[in-house]
Amino acid sequence: MNAPIRTNRPSLDAYWMPFTANRQFKAAPRLLVAAEGMHYTADDGRTVLDGTAGLWCVNAGHGRRRIAEAVERQLATLDFAPSFQMGHPAAFAFAERLAAVAPGPDGQRLDRVFFTGSGSESVDTALKIALAYQRAIGQGTRTRLVGRERGYHGVGFGGITVGGLVNNRRVFPLLPGADHLRHTHDLARNAFVRGQPEHGAELADDLERMVALHGAETIAAVIVEPVAGSTGVLVPPLGYLERLREIATRHGILLIFDEVITGFGRLGAPFATDYFGVVPDLVTTAKGITNGTIPMGAVFAGRHVHDALMHGPEGAIELFHGYTYSGHPVACAAGLATLDIYEEEGLLTRATELQEVWHDAMHSLRGAPHVIDVRTIGMVAGIELDPRAGAPGSRAYDVFVDCFEKGLLIRVTGDIVALSPPLIAERADIDTMVSMLGDALKRAA
Numbered sequence: 001m002n003a004p005i006r007t008n009r010p011s012l013d014a015y016w017m018p019f020t021a022n023r024q025f026k027a028a029p030r031l032l033v034a035a036e037g038m039h040y041t042a043d044d045g046r047t048v049l050d051g052t053a054g055l056w057c058v059n060a061g062h063g064r065r066r067i068a069e070a071v072e073r074q075l076a077t078l079d080f081a082p083s084f085q086m087g088h089p090a091a092f093a094f095a096e097r098l099a100a101v102a103p104g105p106d107g108q109r110l111d112r113v114f115f116t117g118s119g120s121e122s123v124d125t126a127l128k129i130a131l132a133y134q135r136a137i138g139q140g141t142r143t144r145l146v147g148r149e150r151g152y153h154g155v156g157f158g159g160i161t162v163g164g165l166v167n168n169r170r171v172f173p174l175l176p177g178a179d180h181l182r183h184t185h186d187l188a189r190n191a192f193v194r195g196q197p198e199h200g201a202e203l204a205d206d207l208e209r210m211v212a213l214h215g216a217e218t219i220a221a222v223i224v225e226p227v228a229g230s231t232g233v234l235v236p237p238l239g240y241l242e243r244l245r246e247i248a249t250r251h252g253i254l255l256i257f258d259e260v261i262t263g264f265g266r267l268g269a270p271f272a273t274d275y276f277g278v279v280p281d282l283v284t285t286a287k288g289i290t291n292g293t294i295p296m297g298a299v300f301a302g303r304h305v306h307d308a309l310m311h312g313p314e315g316a317i318e319l320f321h322g323y324t325y326s327g328h329p330v331a332c333a334a335g336l337a338t339l340d341i342y343e344e345e346g347l348l349t350r351a352t353e354l355q356e357v358w359h360d361a362m363h364s365l366r367g368a369p370h371v372i373d374v375r376t377i378g379m380v381a382g383i384e385l386d387p388r389a390g391a392p393g394s395r396a397y398d399v400f401v402d403c404f405e406k407g408l409l410i411r412v413t414g415d416i417v418a419l420s421p422p423l424i425a426e427r428a429d430i431d432t433m434v435s436m437l438g439d440a441l442k443r444a445a
């Protein structure tokens with residue numbers, strides 16, 4: 001690793017960091033200066049094992065030369081092209097490659113691709129496509145969006161409206177008319193489960209209750225993360241997604257899966273759609289689409305959705321929506337190289353080989369101090385700690401800081417530790433993660 005050891009630390013004043021307690025951070029900053037494979041290097045030269053694939057995105061591991069070279073080549077050839085009424089080869093090539101691995105089985109693949117710049121943009125794009133679709137098929141009264149408690153769908157106004165993160169919603173006005181399904185987190189019935197928990201499919205019937213309450217003719221779409229990540233790794237109960245699909249179909253409601261985290265191999269199939277065998281109408285993605293290297297997202301749309309919007313008058317714009325950076329040439333180049341790596345190294349299904357070891361390792365933390373749940377699916381784990389009286393979240397945060405100082409990057413959300421290592425992880429990496437986390441939990445006791 002050609003990491004600069006002990007760089008001069010920059011002033012920490014100008015950069016207003018996102019989702020960060022800035023004043024607290026400045027007192028004890030954590031800076032990463034290099035990355036290779038499964039590891040980061042911190043600015044004091046320490047090696048930090050990446051237990052989170054960055055932010056659930058670096059699925060093929062860090063420092064992939066092939067992506068860097070593709071980016072460099074693209075920058076030197078065509079650095080930018082206007083994205084409206086104008087195209088460039090990389091965007092068409094990448095969309096075509098994505099269409100071939102798009103979520104869903106043959107014949108039902110969601111193989112129409114709309115490019116965005118992030119997960120948040122993908123979510124707002126999908127919600128707009130859903131609303132435009134309903135209007136296009138003569139269902140213009142359907143303007144209500146349904147999300148789920150403890151859902152995270154990014155920070156656009158659409159995303160925070162359907163999202164269920166209270167702190168994300170509290171300060172801002174939201175889109176009118178939205179409603180939320182209950183979340184599926186249920187420690188009383190489903191603690192310490194590997195894979196899908198047994199209890200809770202009936203929670204999908206909340207959608208039926210909303211239809212009874214509001215009228216199906218008011219509801220455009222329902223959006224859920226197949227596995228909720230950012231709010232603590234909530235795995236859908238057996239039968240839940242199937243039931244949601246059935247109710248949505250019966251009432252003409254579009255089903256959107258937010259696969260920003262679960263897309264590109266996290267569960268052991270290319271998408272959670274494939275893993276669970278439940279096909280939504282729209283799928284949002286980002287993160288792993290470029291291995292985290294260049295900001296990008298994409299919405300995968302079913303042909304029925306796409307085609308319904310293509311029937312306007314000749315020359316009319318079907319969807320009045322898009323971004324300057326939609327299908328950015330450099331992001332597409334990074335994405336194409338990323339897909340090459342995923343496919344050649346079998347990373348889109350590698351989690352199926354690793355998950356036995358992964359689940360065993362993570363569930364060995366049952367019995368560690370303060371651990372009240374371990375849940376695992378694919379290459380994701382959530383380890384829930386009992387909250388400190390009067391200071392929710394503080395115990396997990398202390399474990400996060402301790403782990404980082406000892407050389408392991410984990411992620412915490414409230415009192416839940418989330419792990420989602422790069423899909424190139426080896427057994428030894430997993431062993432190291434579990435032993436470092438186990439030690440940190442003991443110290444926290």
Ligand code: PMP
Pocket residue numbers: 118119120121123152153154155225229230258259260261286287
């Ligand atoms: N949806 C989900 C399910 C996510 O996990 C995230 C990010 N963690 C987003 C949307 C938002 O993505 P971004 O931060 O790229 O806007």
